[in-house]
Amino acid sequence: MSLSSVAASFELGRDIEPSVVAMLQQAANNKSQGVYQSLSAEQLLPMLEAFIRAQGLAGAEVKGLRRMGGGASKEQFVFDLHSEAEPVQRCVLRMDPLESAVVTDRRKEYEVLNCMQSVLPVPPVLWADIEGAELCRPALICGFIGGVTKPSGDSGNVSGLGALLPERFRERLSVQFIDYLVAMHGVAVDFKPEVFQVPDADPQQAARWQLNWWSSVWRDDAIEGSPLMGLAERWMRDNLPGARELVVVHADYRTGNYLFDENSQEISTVLDWELAHIGDYHEDLAWIICHKGVTEDGQIMASGLMTPEALSERYSAATGRIVDAETLHFYKVLSVYKCVAICLATAAQTAGRKHSHQDVLLSWLTAAGHSFSAELLSLLKEVQ
């Protein structure tokens, strides 16, 4: 229970990406709705077939529709698509529940996936029901890509948190991981202006937009006040870095959000683009570093793959961009602040309102917020 809903009482003129405001306002509207009821595969099937036929695919038939596991945010189904003219194609349907651990927009995901098709391996995006008019909830249909997020037999933790890849995988995956990061950061930031806005009014705007977005999320969803989150917000407001160069930020690029083939160790696709936006390249680097695995001898491995120093050095070598230590630290604080907001606030509130098909996972993830809080405290101590 927050004292006020920031998204609902959004003040005109506050510096935040306009399309993010619209997204947060829609999320605020959803909060008052009743218990979320998932559709079964049997209920979904006729709607899905009608939707695909309406996209112009003659004789479309959906076969083998079934739920997929995994994922804390989207309902996911897999199916085989048959049609008169095309070979059978295995597809994935990703649908928004009423709420989830993070508020996102299918329009943004659709646009950025389309843009990235020719740049790096991403799932081929086929159709989107942006408003959920045909499929009851906003949804995206993509081609299915095989692969694993972690080697078989590695139990790990849910959602790839704390993932450390076995040593024999690290180098080969690290090379590709950096290559694809560099590739996405090389894409021109000229999207449809109604979908992605560019924070170029002043050098600090990229950082300010992110801080205003996530502090709004926190204040809107916090169940109890957090002195630590207040302290972190103040430090970030007092230390907004200027962006040297704006790029397409994936915003959830880490082990767990790409698939690879266990035998060849080739990354087959990069997933979960729903938080993508235009921003500072340090943001992705910091997120990768904050999702760390620790080796038996205590070495921190960014995203379970390589040391933070190696990540920065390789990125700089590949792009010619400077990795500025102070800017990186700001985005590390922001990254962990986001994780605390997602776990202790939005995940808990969503589960409490029974608004997701994964309430039991969200209440589980909430507990991770305390470890992220400890990490946030540690980062703030470094600069006090």
Place this chain on the structure above:
Amino acid sequence: MNPSSALRIDTMMRTLQDTIMPAIRDDQPLAKEQAGLMLGHLAALQQQANREHAVDDYCQALLLTLADEVLRLGAEESSIADLLASLDTARKNGELIALGFHIERILASSDTSAVFKRESSKVAMQYAADHTHMGRAWFLPMGFDGNPKALPTVAELLAE
């Protein structure tokens, strides 16, 4: 009271593990995963049994101490006078939820003196260290903590 919570949790875990989970078909991965999470939640509840009120009391005591410190340090800060007044009222009325939000808002305010920022950082960080220790220790059975051996136990923290 018989049956105890411990016995009820124990039997729920056994039926999940021995009967329900093996009966879930392999083509229902979400159901399998969620049953596994239920088992994890129950195992954590089993380890946390009978201590939730003591932990809440511990956290409330930390928050009240911090409120007093923030009120003392902020006495000369005119820019946050309204927030401090709200905090003072919440403190006097024992409104703990409001108390936490008011402290957060006060600490988030950039429009304060350098001295207040420095001193309030110290007390807030001490609070956060104690609070996150308890949070991590309490939820240790969930397996998120990267360095569990460095943590005191809940019993040790409550005994302090």
